[in-house]
Amino acid sequence: MSAEPGSRVLLQDLSEEEILDRILPLLHPGGPGGAIVGPGDDAAVVTAPEPMVVTTDSMIRARDWRDDWSSAGDVAVKLGAQNISDIAAMGGVATGAVLTITADPLTSIDWVESFATGLGQWCAAAGVEVVGGDLSSAPPGVLQVSLTMWGSLEGRSPVLRSGARPGDIVAVCGSLGWSDAGLASYLAGDPDPERGPEVPMADRKLDSWRWFHRSPRPPWEAGPVAAAAGASAMIDLSDGLVRDAGRVATASGVRIDLDRAALEADFVGVLADVVPADQAWRHVLGGGEEHSLLATFPDAASVPRSEQAPWWIIGRVTEGAGVTLDGEPVEVVGWDHFRR
Amino acid sequence: MSAEPGSRVLLQDLSEEEILDRILPLLHPGGPGGAIVGPGDDAAVVTAPEPMVVTTDSMIRARDWRDDWSSAGDVAVKLGAQNISDIAAMGGVATGAVLTITADPLTSIDWVESFATGLGQWCAAAGVEVVGGDLSSAPPGVLQVSLTMWGSLEGRSPVLRSGARPGDIVAVCGSLGWSDAGLASYLAGDPDPERGPEVPMADRKLDSWRWFHRSPRPPWEAGPVAAAAGASAMIDLSDGLVRDAGRVATASGVRIDLDRAALEADFVGVLADVVPADQAWRHVLGGGEEHSLLATFPDAASVPRSEQAPWWIIGRVTEGAGVTLDGEPVEVVGWDHFRR
Numbered sequence: 001m002s003a004e005p006g007s008r009v010l011l012q013d014l015s016e017e018e019i020l021d022r023i024l025p026l027l028h029p030g031g032p033g034g035a036i037v038g039p040g041d042d043a044a045v046v047t048a049p050e051p052m053v054v055t056t057d058s059m060i061r062a063r064d065w066r067d068d069w070s071s072a073g074d075v076a077v078k079l080g081a082q083n084i085s086d087i088a089a090m091g092g093v094a095t096g097a098v099l100t101i102t103a104d105p106l107t108s109i110d111w112v113e114s115f116a117t118g119l120g121q122w123c124a125a126a127g128v129e130v131v132g133g134d135l136s137s138a139p140p141g142v143l144q145v146s147l148t149m150w151g152s153l154e155g156r157s158p159v160l161r162s163g164a165r166p167g168d169i170v171a172v173c174g175s176l177g178w179s180d181a182g183l184a185s186y187l188a189g190d191p192d193p194e195r196g197p198e199v200p201m202a203d204r205k206l207d208s209w210r211w212f213h214r215s216p217r218p219p220w221e222a223g224p225v226a227a228a229a230g231a232s233a234m235i236d237l238s239d240g241l242v243r244d245a246g247r248v249a250t251a252s253g254v255r256i257d258l259d260r261a262a263l264e265a266d267f268v269g270v271l272a273d274v275v276p277a278d279q280a281w282r283h284v285l286g287g288g289e290e291h292s293l294l295a296t297f298p299d300a301a302s303v304p305r306s307e308q309a310p311w312w313i314i315g316r317v318t319e320g321a322g323v324t325l326d327g328e329p330v331e332v333v334g335w336d337h338f339r340r
Numbered sequence: 341m342s343a344e345p346g347s348r349v350l351l352q353d354l355s356e357e358e359i360l361d362r363i364l365p366l367l368h369p370g371g372p373g374g375a376i377v378g379p380g381d382d383a384a385v386v387t388a389p390e391p392m393v394v395t396t397d398s399m400i401r402a403r404d405w406r407d408d409w410s411s412a413g414d415v416a417v418k419l420g421a422q423n424i425s426d427i428a429a430m431g432g433v434a435t436g437a438v439l440t441i442t443a444d445p446l447t448s449i450d451w452v453e454s455f456a457t458g459l460g461q462w463c464a465a466a467g468v469e470v471v472g473g474d475l476s477s478a479p480p481g482v483l484q485v486s487l488t489m490w491g492s493l494e495g496r497s498p499v500l501r502s503g504a505r506p507g508d509i510v511a512v513c514g515s516l517g518w519s520d521a522g523l524a525s526y527l528a529g530d531p532d533p534e535r536g537p538e539v540p541m542a543d544r545k546l547d548s549w550r551w552f553h554r555s556p557r558p559p560w561e562a563g564p565v566a567a568a569a570g571a572s573a574m575i576d577l578s579d580g581l582v583r584d585a586g587r588v589a590t591a592s593g594v595r596i597d598l599d600r601a602a603l604e605a606d607f608v609g610v611l612a613d614v615v616p617a618d619q620a621w622r623h624v625l626g627g628g629e630e631h632s633l634l635a636t637f638p639d640a641a642s643v644p645r646s647e648q649a650p651w652w653i654i655g656r657v658t659e660g661a662g663v664t665l666d667g668e669p670v671e672v673v674g675w676d677h678f679r680r
Contacts, residue, residue, distance in 0.1 A: 011678045019678060036391055037498055040591075042429035042576050043395035045498045048388035048490075051376055055383035055472065056438045056488060062479040089382035098396045100440075100486055105678045132395065134486075137678055139402040141479070146440055148396060148488035150388075158377055158385045236382050251380075338351045338359060338445045338477055 011112065012105035016135060022109065026116035027099070027123070027130045035096070035131040044132035046096055049152030053092035057082040058100075058146035069186055070214045072111045073118030075145060077215035078289075080122040082238065083149040085291040088220035089236040091159040091227025094126060094151035099133035102144040115145065126220070156227045159295070164233040164252035168296040170315035171303050173222040175212070176241060176267040180287025181275060182206075182213030202274045218291035222309040226295045229304045234295040240286040242330055245294060245315075245323045252296075255320030257327060259313075266312045285330065351452065352445035356475060362449065366456035367439070367463070367470045375436070375471040384472035386436055389492030393432035397422040398440075398486035409526055410554045412451045413458030415485060417555035418629075420462040422578065423489040425631040428560035429576040431499040431567025434466060434491035439473035442484040455485065466560070496567045499635070504573040504592035508636040510655035511643050513562040515552070516581060516607040520627025521615060522546075522553030542614045558631035562649040566635045569644045574635040580626040582670055585634060585655075585663045592636075595660030597667060599653075606652045625670065 011019060024039050037045035059065060059079050070078075087094040099119070101112065123130055128149065138144065185206045218236075226234060233252055237244050245256045263284060271280035296317055297303045303311045323330055351359060364379050377385035399405060399419050410418075427434040439459070441452065463470055468489065478484065504510075525546045558576075566574060573592055577584050585596045603624055611620035636657055637643045643651045663670055 014678060016678060037430075037500065041498075041501050042426040042574075043393045043432065045391050045393050045430065045493070048390060048392035050388060050390065051385050052388035052392075053383045053385050054436075054438060056440050056474045056486075058440050058442055058474055058476055058486070060442055060476065060478050060482065060484075063477055086382040090377075090385065092383070096394075098394060098488055100396050100398050102398055102400055102484060102486075134396045134398055136398055136400065137403055138400050138484075139481070142400065142482055142484075144400075144442060144478075144482075144484060146396075146398070146442075146474075146486055148438055153385070158381075160377065161381050234382075338354060338356055 009109045010105065011103055011107050011109060014109060019109065019112065019135060023112060023116040026113060027120045035129060039132045044098065046131050048150065049095060051153060052150050053087050053090045053153060053158065054148065054150040055083055055086035056146065056148040057086065058144060061143040072114035074214040076115050076118030077122050079145055079147055080119060080126060080128070081216045081218050081291050083147045084126055084128065084220045085218045085236040085238070087149060087151040088223025089159070089234045089293055090153070091156050091224055091231070091234065092151040092153050093224050094128045094149050096129050096131055097123070097147050097149040099130050100136070100146040101133070102136045102138045102142065104138050104140055104142050106140070107143055154224065159227045159231050159234040161233055161235050161248045161251035164248055164254050164256070164296040164317045166254055166317055166319045168232050168298055168317035169300050169303060169313055170256055170258070170294070170296050170317060171311040171313045172237070172292055172294050173226070173309055173311045174219045174290065174292025176290060176292060177271050177280065177283030177287045178209045178212040179216060179289040180283040181271055182209035182211070184279070184283070185210050186213070205274050213289070216289065216291050219293065219309040222293055222304070222306070222311070225304050225306065225309070226293065226311070229297065230302045231295040231297055234293060237290045237292045237294055239288045241294070242285050242323050248294065248296070249322055255318045255322055255324060256315055257318050257324045258315040258330070260326045262312065262314045266314070349449045350445065351443055351447050351449060354449060359449065359452065359475060362453055363456040366453060367460045375469060379472045384438065386471050388490065389435060391493060392490050393427050393430045393493060393498065394488065394490040395423055395426035396486065396488040397426065398484060401483040412454035414554040416455050416458030417462050419485055419487055420459060420466060420468070421556045421558050421631050423487045424466055424468065424560045425558045425576040425578070425633070427489060427491040428563025429499070429574050429633055430493070431496050431564055431571070431574065432491040432493050433564050434468045434489050436469050436471050437463070437487050437489040439470050440476070440486040441473070442476045442478045442482065444478050444480055444482050446480070447483055494564065499567045499571050499574040501573055501575050501588045501591035504588055504594050504596070504636040504657045506594055506657055506659045508572050508638055508657035509640050509643060509653055510596055510598070510634070510636050510657060511651040511653045512577070512632055512634050513566070513649055513651045514559045514630065514632025516630060516632060517611050517620065517623030517627045518549045518552040519556060519629040520623040521611055522549035522551070524619070524623070525550050526553070545614050553629070556629065556631050559633065559649040562633055562644070562646070562651070565644050565646065565649070566633065566651070569637065570642045571635040571637055574633060577630045577632045577634055579628045581634070582625050582663050588634065588636070589662055595658045595662055595664060596655055597658050597664045598655040598670070600666045602652065602654045606654070
């Protein structure tokens with residue numbers, strides 16, 4: 001595990017300056033943004049939002065992605081999505097970021113350039129400016145990318161995990177279980193369907209979930225909309241619906257009761273057309289890396305209505321603790337970085 | 341290379357929440373600081389400086405440190421120093437940071453706790469608040485730590501690399517060559533001297549340079565002082581005096597002519613008591629990871645006078661390009677992350 005097959009120019013064939021000269025223009029495809037001092041000095045200088053929402057998220061090869069599934073561009077999109085989703089879950093709008101790349105010198109410059117191209121395009125679409133970063137060498141085989149991203153609350157209060165109150169409505173914006181279903185399809189070794197008009201719908205779905213797993217497109221614009229609509233609590237669904245809902249329940253000192261029929265109708269059904277129903281439920285309740293938004297609202301009338309980024313009511317906040325499904329305890333599933 | 345010998349509890353024996361419960365209090369030994377929303381939600385919310393200076397720097401085991409030389413606390417101090425030095429080199433005062441730890445689940449919790457303790461103490465001394473972060477798992481053997489740090493210019497303009505003008509005075513604050521001399525001593529396998537009154541002065545010096553290599557204490561307070569005094573350009577010496585001076589020369593479109601006698605008197609001599617003179621010169625001209633500050637000033641009168649953090653005049657800015665020593669070309673030495 002070192003140099004990519006077929007790559008010609010490796011990082012070790014270039015100096016730091018030469019590498020930076022290649023990738024910095026790719027990070028700013030639309031030209032320099034609003035940074036007062038951009039990349040190239042000891043530090044960047046920017047006009048920061050007041051107050052500033054700030055988060056950081058990293059991805060490392062062989063743990064967070066596999067090169068045989070994900071392109072460098074996929075990794076860039078996923079890294080951006082993970083970060084912006086945390087900003088959105090506070091009700092914020094992302095504006096800036098710094099990037100870290102820690103790479104084995106045997107990494108191909110092609111990978112790094114493709115990553116920078118993908119991130120630059122993603123940032124242009126998301127309204128985020130990469131103002132600086134750090135490029136460091138790593139031991140053999142290691143390739144890690146990390147973003148620290150910040151944004152604005154646009155005058156609103158941050159939406160915390162701790163604000164849910166008994167009686168609130170629980171709603172989700174975005175998909176549930178797609179990333180996990182895509183991962184399961186990869187792990188099962190499902191063949192990549194030929195793309196064309198004759199591909200069965202089931203294979204098209206698998207393909208789209210695999211695509212979503214590699215390069216999710218969470219509904220980050222919905223975070224500020226929910227905040228403006230009066231969301232009482234909100235969280236980015238990164239580790240699974242039950243696990244992340246449990247974090248809101250714990251922080252708020254409440255129980256979150258999920259509605260089986262609503263989940264079935266809005267989320268499980270679309271998966272259960274292709275995979276067994278019990279597996280579809282596991283994807284929906286426990287699947288990580290979805291980066292959809294879970295929020296609570298004081299009443300159904302305050303749940304935002306949007307055709308582009310609809311919110312689906314999937315439960316209710318009650319007195320108590322933990323997460324239940326139609327009032328029954330639900331097995332805790334989800335992703336933990338460390339626990340065996 | 342995986343679990344530390346003798347460690348009992350590994351990260352994989354704990355959940356993410358349990359790990360965070362252990363380390364977050366260590367990062368804030370003095371209690372919560374000024375963050376509006378600190379660690380524990382999707383993102384932090386802080387009052388950011390206006391404008392904001394921001395930088396990011398990372399360290400990875402087996403490339404940026406060796407466990408047989410550096411303790412977890414040493415790594416924390418060096419990571420802090422690398423970041424704050426970049427803020428200082430803009431004339432800024434660091435105020436906040438987010439932390440990333442990417443660790444093999446077989447890493448001992450002891451290492452992570454010691455790192456957090458060291459970083460918490462360092463931050464308390466440096467006036468920096470860690471407001472959030474990211475804890476992620478890594479493939480076998482990998483341990484990486486990263487900080488994104490920000491700070492304030494306190495109303496001054498940032499001091500860039502591009503502001504040096506012919507006629508300016510070149511000065512350095514802090515040491516030169518110590519980190520590289522310490523590294524060379526480690527690589528040479530010099531024995532650790534017993535600490536006590538009978539230790540020869542040469543061994544004491546080697547010991548102090550090894551200590552500086554593991555956990556540098558650069559003069560970051562001098563950055564804002566230099567900015568206020570009218571420094572025309574400034575850079576953090578991370579990759580060697582000649583290499584970093586060359587960056588200022590290139591950015592400013594000038595030549596930097598170093599003064600051999602001044603370097604000899606103020607920096608080479610102290611090293612040449614212990615190591616051969618040619619090696620001492622290599623440490624001073626090419627040694628990386630020193631994190632001292634190099635600045636240019638419009639005249640000698642504007643160079644700050646301070647007993648605690650003295651500035652040493654080591655050269656002059658002239659017309660031309662590149663870096664010279666008493667007007668003669670100087671072999672380019674220094675650290676490059678990637679070039680073989």
